[in-house]
Amino acid sequence: MSATAINATRPKTRPQPQFKSLLHMQAIVLLKLLWDQILSLEYAQITDILRSPSQVLFVAAEFGVVDLITELFQSYPDLIWRVDEHGRSIFHMAVIHRQEKIFRLIHDRGAHKDMIAAYRDKNNHCILHLAGKIATPNRLNIVSGAALQMQREMLWFKNVQPLYKEMRDSNGRTPRMLFTEEHAKLVKEGEKWMKSTASSCMLVATLITTMMFAAIFTVPGGNDNEKGTPIFLEATSFVIFAVSDALALFSSVTSILMFLSILTSRYAEEDFLRLLPQRLIVGLTTLFLSIAAMLVAFGATFCIVLSQRLAWIAVPVAFIACIPVTLFAFLQFPLHLDIVQSSYGVGIFA
Structure with a gap:
């Protein structure tokens, strides 16, 4: 049962997308058939099967096989109270191995979770x-970057914290003291990652600010010698140039300020939870806007300069200008999405 059920619900190889759903359904059917056979046995036999050879319930919790655990709980609710040889329940295993689906499954059981959370293991460790x-x-490497890994760890600690009060383990450490001790290296790596990312992006934003600031004083087509106003002031392309130049300038300045605030942060543990990720989101978003607006301004300038002789060139230039913007969005979107999911609750504990 143990090896068969878990291997059935957790394939070793990645199936093709068109067969994935079918394979999952077949595994669930197999699981139900096996479990129905086990339930027909005596209580002592059921206990022996769940206890040996590798304690099916806890192995399933370790690997996040939520379908198996859901099926077992529905037909045998008393399993929720079982503990392993270290005195840890399935709830504790979900926290140790950062299995959010298992955590949510038991967290929704009302008062039961409070009683289970009170368990202590052999080292006098509570769930916190x-x-x-x-x-x-x-489990740590499922998100990219040390800063986002630290944010994920903080999210776990904060979500488990309401379940149990502060207490000390066998070494006299509170959960917070243990957290600080265990994550000291990750905090340093997160600081290094944040500063490196902010420095690189800030350099790009500074270059854009410099160019856009200079461009507004050297308008395409020049100025009227008598009035001092731009010659192409009434042209639609000039209006597009002026608006996009201003947007690029303001966006890049905002981006610089955000990245500067990241560089001068104190980098406390709590900062990785909301403050630093939110600043990085704003910085990356405004940097993307400034790059897009800069290329729009370039395209408008190109049309102004060549509108008299090569009017047809506007369309291909517009298409070419889209390439760097699309490339930047494609490369940065996974990072941006990870930060947004973790920061605004559409990720692990939604």
């Missing part, structure tokens, strides 16, 4: 101590 320990590498 376990959340204070750093995640295993395979």
Whole structure:
């Protein structure tokens, strides 16, 4: 049962998309058939099967096989109270291995979760101590960048914290003390990652600010010697140039300020939860806007300069100008999406 059920619900190889749903359904049917056979046995036999050879319930919690655990709980609710040889329940295992689906499954069980959270393991660790320990590498690396990994760890600690009050383990450490000790290296790596990202982006934003500031004083087509106004002031392309230049300038300045605030942050543990990610979101968003507006201003200038002789060139220039913007969006979108999901609750604990 243990090896068969878990391997059935957690394939070793990645199936093709068109077969993934079918494979999942077949695994669930197999699981139900196996479990129905087990339920027909005596209580002592059921207990022996769940206890050996590798404690099916806890292995399933470790790997996040939520379908297996849901099926077991529905037909055998008493399993929620079981503990392993270290005195840890399935709830504790979900926290140790950062399995948010398993965590939510038991967290929704009302008063039961409070009673389970009160369990302590052999080291006198409560569930909050376990959340204070750093995640295993395979779970830590599901998000990119040390700063986002630190944010994810803080999210876990904050979500588990209401379940249990502060207490000390066998070494006299509170959960917060254990968290600080375990994540000291990750905080340093997160600071380094944030500063490196902010410095690189700030350099680009500074270059855009410089160019856009200079461009508004050297308008395309020049100025009227008598009036001092731009010659192409009435042209639609000039209006597009002026608006896009101003938008690029203001966006790049905003981006610089955001990245500067990241560089001068104190980098406390709490800063990785909301403050730093939100500043990075604003910085990346305004940087993207400034790049897009800069290329629009370039295209408008190109049309102004060549409108008399090469009017047809406006269309290909517009298409070519879209390439860098699309490339930047394509490269930065995964990072931007990760930050937004973690920062605004559409990620692990939604």
